[in-house]
Amino acid sequence: xxxxxxxxxxxxxxxxxxxxxxxxxxxxxxxxxxxxxxxxxxxxxxxxxxxxxxxxxxxxxxxxxxxxxxxxxxxxxxxxxxxxxxxxxxxxxxxxxxxxxxxxxxxxxxxx
Amino acid sequence: xxxxxxxxxxxxxxxxxxxxxxxxxxxxxxxxxxxxxxxxxxxxxxxxxxxxxxxxxxxxxxxxxxxxxxxxxxxxxxxxxxxxxxxxxxxxxxxxxxxxxxxxxxxxxxx
Numbered sequence: 001x002x003x004x005x006x007x008x009x010x011x012x013x014x015x016x017x018x019x020x021x022x023x024x025x026x027x028x029x030x031x032x033x034x035x036x037x038x039x040x041x042x043x044x045x046x047x048x049x050x051x052x053x054x055x056x057x058x059x060x061x062x063x064x065x066x067x068x069x070x071x072x073x074x075x076x077x078x079x080x081x082x083x084x085x086x087x088x089x090x091x092x093x094x095x096x097x098x099x100x101x102x103x104x105x106x107x108x109x110x111x112x
Numbered sequence: 113x114x115x116x117x118x119x120x121x122x123x124x125x126x127x128x129x130x131x132x133x134x135x136x137x138x139x140x141x142x143x144x145x146x147x148x149x150x151x152x153x154x155x156x157x158x159x160x161x162x163x164x165x166x167x168x169x170x171x172x173x174x175x176x177x178x179x180x181x182x183x184x185x186x187x188x189x190x191x192x193x194x195x196x197x198x199x200x201x202x203x204x205x206x207x208x209x210x211x212x213x214x215x216x217x218x219x220x221x222x223x
Contacts, residue, residue: 006155032209043215044156044201090155099144099205103155 002027006091006104014112019064019078021107023091026072031093033074034101035066038088050074051096086111114139114206118214121199125192125221133187133217135176135202143204145169145178145185146211150199159187159200197221 005024013019025031035047048066050056056066063082067075074091088108092101118135125131137143144163148156160169165180174189185202202214 034210044213046210049210092156094209096209099209099211100146100158100161101211102158103148106153106155108153 002093002102004091004093004102004104006089006107008107009105010108010110012110012112013081015083016080019076019081019085019109021076021089021091021109023074023076023104024072025093028072028093028095030071031095033068034092034094035074035076036090036092038090038106040087044090047076048074081111083111085109114143114204114212116202116204116212116214118200118202118217120215121218123217123219125219127194127221127223128191129221131187131189131192131196131219133200133202133219135185135187135214137183137185137202137204137212139183139204139206141207142180143206145176145205146203147174147176147185147187148201148203148213150201150216152198156201192219192221194221194223 003026033050036044038044046059050068053068064078088106090106091104094101116137146161147159149159150156160171162169162178168177176185176187199216199218201216203211
């Protein structure tokens with residue numbers, strides 16, 4: 001069966017520090033991968049999606065970047081965090097012929 | 113582009129009450145429709161789905177019917193439990209297969 005992992009589960013970082021969040025999917029090949037952010041009390045904002053290695057699309061211009069070093073690994077990064085980057089970051093995957101997305105447990109990021 | 117609108121929360125109910133969460137969508141073509149549930153501190157879980165008009169998705173006592181004529185996909189449950197307290201998200205696919213989510217509706221069920 002397929003599983004999705006995210007780490008770390010929680011993170012507290014000062015403003016201006018770098019960020020690296022990792023997402024790994026097991027049990028499937030060539031998944032579509034997604035990064036979402038959920039601000040407190042608000043809905044989901046799609047940040048990046050990837051339909052393959054070296055194919056990453058950004059939905060909104062911002063302080064973040066994404067990379068996909070391996071087929072089932074998706075990394076969210078920042079060189080310098082802002083206070084507004086605080087939130088709950090969710091990774092998700094889907095297969096190309098099925099629009100269902102399956103979510104990881106999330107990373108709670110607090111920028112101080 | 114596509115969009116999803118769902119009723120604002122929080123919705124507060126007593127245990128065993130009937131729950132309805134309204135969801136409407138705008139889309140070109142025929143999107144697939146989903147309901148996701150998010151328990152506190154967790155990621156989203158797929159609750160149910162419908163892929164074509166008049167399809168009814170169901171799971172864990174929840175149901176939703178894909179109504180093309182009213183562009184709606186309302187979520188219902190006949191008798192809620194305290195364990196159903198969560199945030200519920202309606203979503204539809206866009207023409208590129210990505211999901212468009214509603215803003216979420218918090219449901220609070222009291223004993």
